[in-house]
Amino acid sequence: MKCIVCMTHVPDTASIIKIGADGKHIDETGIKWIVSPYDEYALEEALKLADEGKADEVTVVTYGPQRAEAGLRECLARGAHKAVHIVGGEKTLGDSLAIAKVLAAALKDREYDVILVGVKGVGTDNSQVGQMLAELLDLPHVSNVVKIDWNDGAVAVEREVEGGHEVVESPLPAVLTAQKGLNEPRYAALKGIMAAKRKPVEKIELSALGLDEDTLAGADATYNVRSLELPPEKAAGTIIQGEDDPQAAAAELVKLLHEEAKAF
């Protein structure tokens, strides 16, 4: 089998977020960039298939600026065989359809049995690219996947929904979006890190795909950020000291919740 893993390179989830000078993006100074956590589950699933001898090729693809190469190297270090870097994406950040168009253009002539993506790219938090990519490539998709049984030319997967899960069967190729619980991502071992340095990263310019970022972000844009704002300062809450008399503190809390907040 040949597996494609889509990876997006995002600010570390522990980053302190400041608004940039244009008022529409974050200030990137001091930001540490990581492989989006859900993409780690997507990659791990492909690497497990390779370990089991079911997959002979794991290719990681990203559409991102130069720094995203570090994310690809991280994936190579964990064991991915190939990496593809479509360079760009700063102007289309958050525009899921534009991103899906770029990925679809890059993948349409490649050979693959499955495309694994994360359920959500953290930061922009859209949860859209996988489903849109499936539609553009005319593939079935299943999102929010927490378990996959790999069969011949098909998968049986569990998809997490409110109050339970759905059991879904799909032929391959398909797009599957990985949710936490699917697996435990591995770390890169030193040997892998050394080996990754020698693995090539294929660079693709948007023009080679017949696309250009100015059109994607201009006439064809489907997502317009008017502004990015910090959450309003929250007024200080009512904090009750309950170390000495927890009983009294609990009574006061329940009273406040009932009478003042009318929470129950």
Place this chain on the structure above:
Amino acid sequence: MSGILVFVEQRDGSIRKASLQALSEAHRQAAANGWPVAAVLPGSGIEGAAGSLGAYGAAKVFIADDANLKLYSAEGYAEAVVAAVKQMEPNAVFFSATAMGRDLAPRVAAKLGVGGLADVTGLTLEGETFVATRPVYSAKAFAIVDTAGKTPQVISLRPNVFAAEETGGNAEIVKLDGLTLSIRAMVKELVSSEGGELDVAEANIIVSGGRGLKGPENFALMRELAGLLGAAVGASRAAVDAGWIDHSHQVGQTGKVVSPTLYIANGISGAIQHLAGMSSSKIIVAVNKDPDAPIFKVADYGVVGDLFQVVPAMIEEIKKLKAA
């Protein structure tokens, strides 16, 4: 092109609460422009349920009633929604940002050649343009966004943020015919979690426990408090990763995003990735023995103290209140 089409979700023929919230919000927004509001409801044996949507503001309900639509499939449901879009030509299509809505909306959007505004927590209408507020970067920022002039504007609304409101009214039922329903990824079964526990994503009140609970057995205390309040039990990732409770209870960045009326965090420090999942709750309560725990910065009410003393006392007080 005018009006708002709302995708309505059902399970076993009963309409999901989150869909009624989306429908009500569409009704409120449409009033400003005198726009029509319609719903689209795929399923099997759903005609009865469709009629009830009039009361929440749908003047028309497009139904796709087919045995193959009894359970969800992105492809089948997307075909039904697109068929309704073609008939109505709405200015916007609303979804609720549930597991189903978040799966379906982008597939529908891509079919229509538009993008999407996902999981919005605020919505205003400027002329014919929706301006939405979306939490981004783990709710450390909010993006104010629109669809860059593309229509229909596909928008999913975070559950429990927008109120459901019965306004009365009757809906005309319109059957969607001629669907091909070529479904490749097929849901075979919907399996409910053990005990049929209330899901955090759907609860009005959530009682959550974290590492401060010290062990799996102490989730019994959370369940007791939750039981009294008709609440769902949530958890931090630390509690989930320790194996104390199933991942389906996890709230946060890599868990569920929730927006209950009341969120009670017990023995949870309030790491940013946890806040990402619950900071849009209306009232946040924290019980933590560390007065400097970051959870107190977002809490509306809090008790600094030992949860093993405070929570049982709360349970006692709530029982008293109920008895009164």
